[in-house]
Amino acid sequence: MDSLPTDDPAExxxxxxxxxxxxxxxxxxxxxxxxxxxxxxxxxxxxxxLIHGGGLTGASFESDLGAGSHWQNxxxxxxxxTVNLDWGGAGRAAIRPAPGSDAPEARIRTEAELWSIFRxxxxxxxxxxxxxxxxxxxxxRLDRLLAQAxxxxxxxxxxxxxxxxxxxxxxxxxVLLSHSAGSQVAFEAAARIPAKVAGHVLVEPTVPSRLKExxxxxxxxxxxxxxxxxxVEEDGDGHWARLFRASRACAERLANAGxxxxxxxxxxxxxxxxxxxxxxxDNAGQIADAIISWLxxxxxx
Numbered sequence: 001m002d003s004l005p006t007d008d009p010a011e012x013x014x015x016x017x018x019x020x021x022x023x024x025x026x027x028x029x030x031x032x033x034x035x036x037x038x039x040x041x042x043x044x045x046x047x048x049x050l051i052h053g054g055g056l057t058g059a060s061f062e063s064d065l066g067a068g069s070h071w072q073n074x075x076x077x078x079x080x081x082t083v084n085l086d087w088g089g090a091g092r093a094a095i096r097p098a099p100g101s102d103a104p105e106a107r108i109r110t111e112a113e114l115w116s117i118f119r120x121x122x123x124x125x126x127x128x129x130x131x132x133x134x135x136x137x138x139x140x141r142l143d144r145l146l147a148q149a150x151x152x153x154x155x156x157x158x159x160x161x162x163x164x165x166x167x168x169x170x171x172x173x174x175v176l177l178s179h180s181a182g183s184q185v186a187f188e189a190a191a192r193i194p195a196k197v198a199g200h201v202l203v204e205p206t207v208p209s210r211l212k213e214x215x216x217x218x219x220x221x222x223x224x225x226x227x228x229x230x231x232v233e234e235d236g237d238g239h240w241a242r243l244f245r246a247s248r249a250c251a252e253r254l255a256n257a258g259x260x261x262x263x264x265x266x267x268x269x270x271x272x273x274x275x276x277x278x279x280x281x282d283n284a285g286q287i288a289d290a291i292i293s294w295l296x297x298x299x300x301x
Contacts, residue, residue, distance in 0.1 A: 004271040004290040014076040015040040024167035028097045029089035029104050029153035032163045036083045037072070043079030044299055046173040046198045050084045051164075053180030055109055055152035057082040057091030060179065060279055063148070065141040071177075071279045074288035079294065083174070085167075087185060088155040106151030114149055115142075118276045119231050119240060132231050133274040136281035147282060157208075161188020168196065175299060177201040177291070180276065184208060187219070194218040198299050201225045201291055204276050205249040206243060220257035223298040225291065227276030228265045229281075240276075261295060 017040040027029040035058070036047060045193070049201045050061040050072065061084055064070040072082050086093040089106070097103045109117070115126035120137045164185055168174055175198050178186035183205030190197045200223055211219070232244040248263070255261040266274050266287075274281050281287070 005293040006289040029155045030159050031093040032167050033086040033092040034167045042081045047081035047083050048175045051178040051182035057086050059148045064217050065144045069285050072161045078292045081129050089153040090150050102152050108151050131189045136273040137275040157184040160185045164189040165192045175199045179203040181206045191215040194221045197222045199223045202226050216257045220259040223260035225262045225294050226251050230267050230272050
C-alpha cells in the first residue's frame with residue numbers, strides 16, 4: 001500500500017497507566033459507555049475517541065477477525081491513548097428504558113442485510129458467501145463479524161452528541177475517529193466543543209443532511225480526514241453511492257469554509273477491494289498506518 005501515507009517509525013509495546021470507564025446518560029437509547037486506555041507516556045494528551053457505527057459496538061476497534069492486530073492496539077502502540085465507546089443501546093450502553101415507558105423498539109439485521117450493508121459482496125451472493133472480486137474482507141471469518149452485530153435502536157444524533165460532550169467533559173482535548181452512523185454523533189459533538197476537538201477521522205461516514213453556517217464555521221476549526229473503501233457503486237439500490245456523494249460534498253463544504261480536509265478514496269490511491277468495515281479488512285493495519293501518519297502530521301501535543 002505504498003500509495004497511502006505512512007512514516008512507520010519504530011514502535012514499542014505501549015505501557016498502559018490506567019484503564020477507566022464511565023457512563024453518560026441513563027435510559028435507552030440515549031446512553032454512552034466510555035472506556036479509556038490511558039498511556040503512561042502518550043505522544044499527545046489528546047486521546048483518540050473511537051465511535052462505532054450503527055448496529056455495532058466498540059468491538060469493531062478492538063478485534064481483528066484473526067488478522068493479527070486491531071485499530072485500538074495500533075493507536076496505542078503509536079503513542080495515542082484511546083477512549084472506546086458503546087453508544088445508543090449497543091454493548092455496555094444497553095441500560096434500562098425510562099421509568100414508566102416501554103423498551104424502545106430495536107431492529108435486528110439479518111445475515112443477508114449485513115452482507116449487503118457492509119459491502120462484502122453482491123446481495124445475491126450472500127448464501128454462497130461469494131465476495132466481490134479482490135475483496136479485502138476475510139470472508140472465512142464472517143461469522144466472527146456477525147457475532148458482533150447487535151440490535152439497533154432509533155436514536156437522536158443531536159441528543160447523543162450532547163451526551164458525548166458530557167462524556168468527554170473531563171478531558172481537555174480529543175481526536176474523534178468515527179465510523180458510519182457514528183459520524184453523525186461525532187459531528188454533533190464536534191460542533192458543540194470545537195475548541196476541544198483536535199481532529200476528526202471519518203471512516204465511511206454518514207454525514208449530517210444539513211449543516212448550518214454557524215455549525216460549519218465551528219467544524220472548520222479542526223482538521224478532517226475522510227476515508228472510503230471500494231465498490232460504492234455496486235449496491236443495487238444506490239445506498240452507498242448516495243452516502244459517498246454526500247460525504248464528498250460535505251468534505252468540499254468544510255474545505256471551502258477553511259478546514260484542513262484530507263480525502264482518501266482508496267481505489268483512487270490504487271488500493272482496491274475494501275469493504276465498509278475497513279478496520280476488519282485484511283489490510284486494516286496498513287489503513288491504520290495511514291491514519292496514524294495523518295494524526296502525527298496534524299495533531300500537536
